[in-house]
Amino acid sequence: MRNIITIIVRLTLSCLIAAFVIGLCFVLTSKAKKHNEHVNEEKVIYSLLGYKGDAHPPESLKLSVLYRYVVSDPHGKSIGYLVPTGQGETTAFSFIRLDLDGNLIDQKQVAVGAEDAVEQEGRDKAIQAALGPGAELTYADKTIIVTENGNRISYLVTGKFPGFKTFVSVMLALKPDFSVRGLAILEQEEDPGLGAEIEKDYFKNQFIGKSFETLKTLDVVKEPIPEEYLKALESRLQKEEAAKIREQFKDHAIYALTGATISSRSVTNGISGTVKKFAYRLNILDKVIKDQKIVVPF
Amino acid sequence: MANDKTSMQLVANGILKENPIFRLALSMCPAVGISTTVMNGFMLGIAVLFVQVCSSVTISMVKNLIHPRIRIPTYTLTIATWVTVIDMVLAAYLPEAYAKMGIFVKLIVAFAIITMRLEMFACKEPVGASFWDGLGMGLGFMIGMMTIGLVRELLGSGAILGYDVLGFKPLLFFILPCAGFFVVGLMMAFFNYIEVFYKRKKGFTS
Amino acid sequence: MNLSRIRLIAIVALFCSFLPGLVHGADLISQQSFGEKNEIVLKFAAEVDKLKAGNINNYTVFEEQDPDIRLELVSATPNYAGTAVSLRFKEPLNTAHTHIVTVKNLGGVEKATATVSQSYLGYLFSILISALLINNFVFTKYLGLCVFFGTSKRKTTAKGMGVVFTLVIVASATMSWFFFNFILIPYNLNFLEIVVFIGLVSLTVQAVDTILRKVNPILFNSFGVYLVLVIANCVIIAVPLMMANNKYNFYETFMLALGAGGGFLLALYLMSSVSERMQLARIPPTFKGLPIAFIVAGQFAMAFLGFSGLKIF
Structure with missing residues (x-):
């Protein structure tokens, strides 16, 4: 009996010590983790916009983030966008609700600070408070609109679609006419050496420069990449020369990766679908914002 | 229970004589999976x-306090604690490398080695010796992993540490x-x- | 045979509650399913006006998570009797997503909605098959290798280990699911998952050990030795971690654990069959033991690579 008690006491004690160590570590690292995630995301965004390494983005460059939600309430489903409002430094946020045909339902002020809006938890809470009870929120995705001196220069769109094995998540930089400016693969778990090559320049750079019209019907061909195009894609050529070759292949289908046609095809279809959906939604939102004369920073 | 080996001998033992991957053949999962x-x-x-x-150090420090009946649970708890710590640290400070290793960091908890x-070792020996032994074993594992990685990276993608050295993919x-x-x-x-060759040669000379 | 049929019926009964898509078909639409690549087939409870049923403007179809984006219809073809209609779309449908079809002004009903999704059972089955073959834990995920090479020398050992392992993994994964969803998530204690999962595994092993010793000593004598080895197996901790990563629900977790255990059993059995033959073969002395075992396992892994991309549903 005494034996059992000693065992229990010692086991509890060691559990407590372990919990203390783990808890301490959690407290110390959780902040750094969030910070690093944020820094990482910013790095991806700026490199997509062409500010790599030491090149600092100019002050006039501004990122406005739109968060899209699907709202379900007793009347049915609607789409909601959390948009920053006002010119210059944004402090106010509005939640614009559209019905499924793209007509405005209502627009509500959301009391949330710019810092809290970045974190999903605080954002959801603030929107829920603005909408009142009865409405159920589902976070869908976020879009970043990049402006320079008030002119839109780029859209950053995230997309997630099934690849060959699991999901592939990407971030696309689009020009205002929805042609592709850059592509970054954020997450993928394809086979190394085969499907994982979608991360390589010679595959993902093929999307750069594809116009919206081309993207809509973009196909994948099982042919080897022509040598000069490969060089241009891997940036092994002079800038002017590379640009010329890229121009030549601008409307060409995507060359599939060797041994990973399905991965190539799912990425191509996924990107095409993401851009199509985004263009459709943005046009609707822009029209509403214009009609309602909502002042937005983008 | 003094250990007659010096600290360097303990480290060398882990790297060469009892290399966890090539000699003891333990913890093979990551050696195959992500190398x-x-x-x-x-x-x-x-x-x-x-x-x-x-x-090793933790167990060695508290070895006199561990009740023999709960030896294994205590080991598991200790390992799990340290694995959680390193998991959180890596996730926070080296997110890119962490993403590549995927689930294997968490799986260290089930490594037999x-x-x-x-x-x-650790439950019998003093703290200092346990430290050196742990260091040797860890280094042995690391060197084993890196050797396999070197072979695969060089032959598979013609590169070392991400730098293209061969210029083609063999x-x-x-x-x-x-x-x-x-x-x-x-x-x-x-x-x-090599071992067989070495022994044979030795056998002939002596 | 009989047992498996009973089990199947039990599973069907269990999952029926999980199939809002089949039960919730409104009154007008009695059955709905995906047809070919770009087709949805609706069956009506009663005969409907064929002219109206053939008008594509009466239908709106969208994917559940994108309710604002309507899928473009090309044609709606009612069958001769007017009891079914085939909707064809401009682009192939993504059948992994749930589609919602709304029908207007048809058969005297102003509006009827139907949810079209792949059958949930099929999805669960695909998780099982995936863990068993496509993502076999030993040959394509490289987990549990220490135990794998240790216990794959003889067929009887392999079978014993595989069965014990499957039992333990199913039990511990289901327990982990409860812990994860009812304790770790609500209290935001995700970072404790490693400690909790390994603790549950040890607990399960200890429990199986004690129960087997008391209930069936004969079985314990033949299987008991493998129980200790189970703890040192990475698969057993990988399954709960994957469950936590993918946020699987209870049935999915169960299937994943079953697939993982079954896959391990399969791998052990295959390997032990080869090992028994290899004892008779003349192997160069430097390759004896583990090296040749690794090379055989590599060949199996290559063979299993052929399963990748296999889609059953």
Whole structure:
């Protein structure tokens, strides 16, 4: 009996010590983790916009983030966008609700600070408070609109679609006419050496420069990449020369990766679908914002 | 219970004589799974080194307090604690490398090598010796992982540490997941061959 | 045979509650399913006006998570009797997503909605098959290798280990699911997952050990030795971690654990069959033991690579 008690006491004690160590570590690292995630995301965004390494983005460059939600309430489903409002430094946020045909339902002020809006938890809470009870929120995705001196220069769109094995998540930089400016693969778990090559320049750079019209019907061909195009894609050529070759292949289908046609095809279809959906939604939102004369920073 | 080996001997023992991967053939999962590049091997090696050293030292410090009946649960708890710590640290400060290693960092908790060293060494020896032994084992694991990574990266993608050295890709096969088995098998056979060769030579001279 | 049929019926009964898509078909639409690549087939409870049923403007179809984006219809073809209609779309449908079809002004009903999704059972089955073959834990995920090479020398050992392992993994994964969803998530204690999962595994092993010793000593004598080895197996901790990563629900977790255990059993059995033959073969002395085992495992892994991309549903 005494034996059992000693065992229990010692086991509890060691559990407590372990919990203390783990808890301490959690407290110390959780902040750094969030910070690093944020820094990482910013790095991806700026490199997509062409500010790599030491090149600092100019002050006039501004990122406005739109968060899209699907709202379900007793009347049915609607789409909601959390948009920053006002010119210059944004402090106010509005939640614009559209019905499924793209007509405005209502627009509500959301009391949330710019810092809290970045974190999903605080954002959801603030929107829920603005909408009142009865409405159920589902976070869908976020879009970043990049402006320079008030002119839109780029859209950053995230997309997630099934690849060959699991999901592939990407971030696309689009020009205002929805042609592709850059592509970054954020997450993928394809086979190394085969499907994982979608991360390589010679595959993902093929999307750069594809116009919206081309993207809509973009196909994948099982042919080897022509040598000069490969060089241009891997940036092994002079800038002017590379640009010329890229121009030549601008409307060409995507060359599939060797041994990973399905991965190539799912990425191509996924990107095409993401851009199509985004263009459709943005046009609707822009029209509403214009009609309602909502002042937005983008 | 003084140990008659010096600290350097203990480290060398872990790296050469009782190398966890090639000699003891323990903890093979990561050796096959993510040893596609030298860098991956190095990062996981660091994680294992940390967990091994910390657990060895912890167990060695409290070895007189552990009730014999709950020996194994205490080991598991210690290892799990340190694995959680390194998991959180890596996730926070090296997110890119962490993403590449995927689930394997968390799986360190089930690595036989760590439990084995605790049971065989740390629970009997003083703190200092346990530290050196843990260091040796961790380094041995790291070096094993990096060697496999070196072979696979060089043959599979013609590069070392991400730098293109060959300029072409000799055999794409080596970077494919299943090649890990072949590389480990062939390297084990190679080490066996050296041992046999060495013994034979020694036998002739003496 | 009989047992498996009973089990199947039990599973069907269990999952029926999980199939809002089949039960919730409104009154007008009695059955709905995906047809060919770009087709949805609706069956009506009663005969409907064929002219109206053939008008594509009466239908709106969208994917559940994108309710604002309507899928473009090309044609709606009612069958001769007017009891079914085939909707064809401009682009192939993504059948992994749930589609919602709304029908207007048809058969005297102003509006009827139907949810079209792949059958949930099929999805669960695909998780099982995926863990068993496509993502076999030993040959394509490289987990549990220490135990794999240790216990695959003889067929009887392999079978014993595989069965014990499957039992333990199913039990511990289901327990982990409860812990994860009812304790770790609500209290935001995700970072404790490693400690909790490994603790549950040890607990399960200890429990199986004690129960087997008391209930069936004969079985314990033949299987008991493998129980200790189970703890040192990475698969057993990988399954709960994957469950936590993918946020699987209870049935999915169960299937994943079953697939993982079954896959391990399969791998052990295959390997032990080869090992028994290899004892008779003339192997170069440097390759004896582990090296040749690794090379054989590599060949199996290559063979299993052929399963990747296999889609059953």
